[in-house]
Amino acid sequence: MITVERLTKRYGPFTAVDDVSFEVKPGLVTGFLGPNGAGKTTAMRVMSGLTPASSGRATVLGKPYAALPNPGRHVGLLLDASAQHAGRTGREVLTLGAILMGVGKHRVDEMVELVGLTEKEANRRVRNYSLGMRQRLGIAHALLGDPEVLILDEPANGLDPAGIRWMRDLLRGYANEGGTVLLSSHLLNEIERVADEIIVIGHGRIVAQGTKDELLAGAGTYTRSTDDDALLGALAAQSIVAQRTPTGGLQVEAEPIEVGRVAAAHQIVLTELRGGDSRGLEEMFLDLTADAAREEVAA
Amino acid sequence: MITTTSPATAPVAPMSPNAESSLPTTAKVPSRLAGPRPAIGVPFTRLMHVELRKMLDTRAGRWLLVGIAAIIAIALTIMFFNDGGQHSFEEYLQATTMPMAIILPVVGILAVTSEWSQRTGLVTFGLEPRRIRVAWAKLLSALAVGVAAFALALALAGIAHQAAITFRGITADWGIDGLVLLGAGGYVLLGIAQGVGFGMLFKNTPAAIVVYFILPTAWSILGSMVSWLESAAEWLDMQRTMQPLFSGSLTGEQWAQLGTSVSLWVVLPLAFGIWRLTRAEVK
Numbered sequence: 001m002i003t004v005e006r007l008t009k010r011y012g013p014f015t016a017v018d019d020v021s022f023e024v025k026p027g028l029v030t031g032f033l034g035p036n037g038a039g040k041t042t043a044m045r046v047m048s049g050l051t052p053a054s055s056g057r058a059t060v061l062g063k064p065y066a067a068l069p070n071p072g073r074h075v076g077l078l079l080d081a082s083a084q085h086a087g088r089t090g091r092e093v094l095t096l097g098a099i100l101m102g103v104g105k106h107r108v109d110e111m112v113e114l115v116g117l118t119e120k121e122a123n124r125r126v127r128n129y130s131l132g133m134r135q136r137l138g139i140a141h142a143l144l145g146d147p148e149v150l151i152l153d154e155p156a157n158g159l160d161p162a163g164i165r166w167m168r169d170l171l172r173g174y175a176n177e178g179g180t181v182l183l184s185s186h187l188l189n190e191i192e193r194v195a196d197e198i199i200v201i202g203h204g205r206i207v208a209q210g211t212k213d214e215l216l217a218g219a220g221t222y223t224r225s226t227d228d229d230a231l232l233g234a235l236a237a238q239s240i241v242a243q244r245t246p247t248g249g250l251q252v253e254a255e256p257i258e259v260g261r262v263a264a265a266h267q268i269v270l271t272e273l274r275g276g277d278s279r280g281l282e283e284m285f286l287d288l289t290a291d292a293a294r295e296e297v298a299a
Numbered sequence: 300m301i302t303t304t305s306p307a308t309a310p311v312a313p314m315s316p317n318a319e320s321s322l323p324t325t326a327k328v329p330s331r332l333a334g335p336r337p338a339i340g341v342p343f344t345r346l347m348h349v350e351l352r353k354m355l356d357t358r359a360g361r362w363l364l365v366g367i368a369a370i371i372a373i374a375l376t377i378m379f380f381n382d383g384g385q386h387s388f389e390e391y392l393q394a395t396t397m398p399m400a401i402i403l404p405v406v407g408i409l410a411v412t413s414e415w416s417q418r419t420g421l422v423t424f425g426l427e428p429r430r431i432r433v434a435w436a437k438l439l440s441a442l443a444v445g446v447a448a449f450a451l452a453l454a455l456a457g458i459a460h461q462a463a464i465t466f467r468g469i470t471a472d473w474g475i476d477g478l479v480l481l482g483a484g485g486y487v488l489l490g491i492a493q494g495v496g497f498g499m500l501f502k503n504t505p506a507a508i509v510v511y512f513i514l515p516t517a518w519s520i521l522g523s524m525v526s527w528l529e530s531a532a533e534w535l536d537m538q539r540t541m542q543p544l545f546s547g548s549l550t551g552e553q554w555a556q557l558g559t560s561v562s563l564w565v566v567l568p569l570a571f572g573i574w575r576l577t578r579a580e581v582k
Contacts, residue, residue, distance in 0.1 A: 049428040050421065050581040066428035070337040077425045083418035087357035096356075100341055100349045100426050103332060114329055116322045125358075130319060141422070146332040162322060169326035177328060 001026055001180055002047060002149060006056035009042050009204075016042040018204035019056070024182045024197075026148075029171045031195030031212075032184035035289040039204040040184040041079070044153050047182075048077055060149055072101040076142030078152045081134040086127035090117060090137045093126065094144060101145040111140035131158030139167070150174065152183040156190050168194045188285050192216070200281070202288035208281070215281050221256045224249040224272040225263060234266040235259070341427055346436035347443075354410050354444060363406055367448075370398040375459045384463035387472035391463075392456035392483060399448045400486045404494030407441040408507045411498030411576075420581045430577045438495050438569070445491040449484050482544025489537070493565045499572025502579065534559045 002024035009017040017039040024030045034040050045051040047058040049065035060068065060075055068074050084093055094108045112122045115136040126134065135158050142150055150171070156164050171181050171194060185191045191198055198215050200208040208215060225231045228250055235242045235252060240262070242252040249272065252259050256273050263270050354360050374394040378386050414420035427433050463469045494511060501507040515538055522532040532539055533556060540560040543553045 045581070048425055050424055052578075052580070068428075069340045071428060072426045073336050077422070079421045079425070080418065083421045085353075085357055085413060085417040085419050087359055087417075092356050096349055096352060097422070097426065099352070100345055102337070102341075102345065107332070110330065114323075114327055116320055118320045121320055133319060136322070143329045146329065146336075148336070159322075166322040166324075166326045170328070173326060173328035177331075 001062065002058070002060050002151070002182055003062075004043070004047065004056070004058045007043065007046060007053055007058055008055045009039075009046060009051065010054045015204050017046070017053075020201070020204070020206055021056075022199050022206060022209055024149075024180055026178055026180040027175055028196040029175050029181040029183065029194055030197040030199065031191035032182055032199050032201065033188065033191045033285065034184075034186065034201035035285075036186050038186075038201045038288070040186075040201060041153055042204075043201070044079060044151055044182070044184065047151060048075070048079065050079070060151075070101060070145075072097065072145040072147070073103075074145075074147055074149065076145065076147035076150045076152075078135075078138040078142040078150075078155055080153060081131065081138040081155075081158070084126045084134065084137070087125060089123050089125050090129065090133075091122040093137060094122075094141060097141050097144050103145055107144060111144055114143065115140045132160070132163060135159055135163075139170075148178075149180040150182065152181070154185060155183055156185060156187075156194070164190060164193060186289075188282060198281075200285065200288075207288065208284060220275075221252040221254055221259045222249060222272070222274055223252060223256075223259050223263075223270060226269040226271065230266065231263060231268050234262050234268065238262055340429070341432075343432060343436065346427060346432055347440050350410065350433075350436045350440040351443060353413075354406055354440065357413075359409060359413075360406065363402055363409075367398050367402045370402075371395050371452075371455060374398065375455065379459065379463060379467070383469065384467035385469045386460075386463070387474070388456060388460045389472075389475050389479060391459045392452065392475070395452040395455045395459075396449070396483045396487060399445075399452055400490050403445055403448060403487060404490040404511060405508060406444060407491040407494030408498040408511065409504065410437050410441055411495055411572075412502060412504040412507055415502045416504050418582070424581050431573060434499065434573045434576050438492065441491050441495050442488055445488045449487050452483075452487070476547040478544050478547050478549065482541060485544065486541060489561060489565055492569060496565060496568030496572045499576045500568050502575070535563055536560060537564050 004020055004022050007017055007020045008015065020039070020043060032040050032044070042051060043058075046053045047060060047065060049071075057064065059065075065071060065075070088096075091108060091112065094111060095105065098105060098108050112119075117133065117136060117140070121129075121133065126137070129137065135155055139152070139155060142152065156167055159167060171183070175181050175196075183194065185194075192212065195212055197211050198209065199206060200215075222245070223231070228244065228248075232242055232244070232250060235250075235254075238258075240252060240254045240258065242250045242254075245251050256275060260270070260273060263273075355364070371394070374397075375391070378384065378391065378394055414423055423433060424430055460471075460473070464471050494507075497507045497511050498504075501510065515536070518528075518532065518536055519538065522528045522536065534540070537560040540553070540557045543549045544557070549557070
């Protein structure tokens, strides 16, 4: 359980996180989605007690992070997979964590196996790890203390599609056992594949939040029929807004069941009927990304 | 429609020796640890243990120690053959202590600055958010390394002196003044504490190392050119205030001078450095 209340973080005149409030619930995987520089990482660092907030607060398991006793046993952090001493072996990184948390060395072996690093790879120095291997090491480190909450910043970065699927399964299983997961990403399809709940952040502000279904729904209905003109007319008669799409078929601002009823009443044969694409979320996200890209160019 | 084979029957591709291992095909949920989650914080001894280990488990850390060992070995060998090996225990001790006093502060500096340069601070301060305890653990474990090193310096000097007596037939000279011993030990330990302090102050390896090594020299050069700096140096130049220790006697004023210089170069950087460390944003 993570609670963020009216959190603001300013760096001089720049506001990285602007009056953000949300809750991350146990038993779910919550995705924190936003373009690079939107404030995801800053918000996560404040939650982890590494960056002081300018105002507002964040609590994990009902307490400020710094008040958690032996926090590694309560919260698993992966804030930057590359933030590891290049001269240590992967196994040594995990061993140091295990000693500090007091979890015993057998846990290190278990985590190495869990993320599929071979014995040889675990004994290699982190300097020689690919980004994907660093991510796996970071996930192993986050899970080391058997935490109740996971805070993962861009954990899927550097993983291939199979790796993303593996992580989805892992986090799903973890959440099913009552764990709380917050993971960030700047890629919509990554979040779509992993998260149950989505919080979209842009320019430090939350622009949308809700369950994945809620956010992806509300996109109307896409349908094709043997006689689109007749269907268009029939829908208009029911004052349902619909329009042709450039690729053929109709985009209708109504639920599929209503479209089906109208078609049935007029005996129009439908060849396709489904919920519309997640254009709403995608467009909103693309706008955010475009803004960020423009700012980068301007800067 | 593409036919997919189930993972169980999929042929395993031969792996080249450098290929990265693939992730397991199915994700396992990590097992639960037995017992309740801890309600008490990380014990300080564990922090010390980890900080001590971190100083020695990297290549940089190990090479520094190997470097010190090599310099000591060379110094002792030269002394052993120079002048028929006729040197007192005190002189041998000087040879074993010097390299440690010069290089071990770098271990102290790296213990702090690597948290920022290698960005391991994200993990360190994530696992122990009470940063002041991390700061103390770093200082004390660095000093523990210093104590162990000084004990080793004593032992090596003793062995070298005894070897010279046995094999080169020199006259035994084991006498050593308590103050000289204090001076030699202090030289090593204060240097380390200063290194840790500078590391915390600068949070940056090159800056801390350069300032640590350049400042005393610059101070001495300036001191010889500017007269009022010369008199200030009597109170503030640690190189100078420590000298009387090695001659074996200190006046009250000399003790005060020693205390003043140690406050300036060791206590002050540490105090300000710890203050900075507890407030800095970890990135």
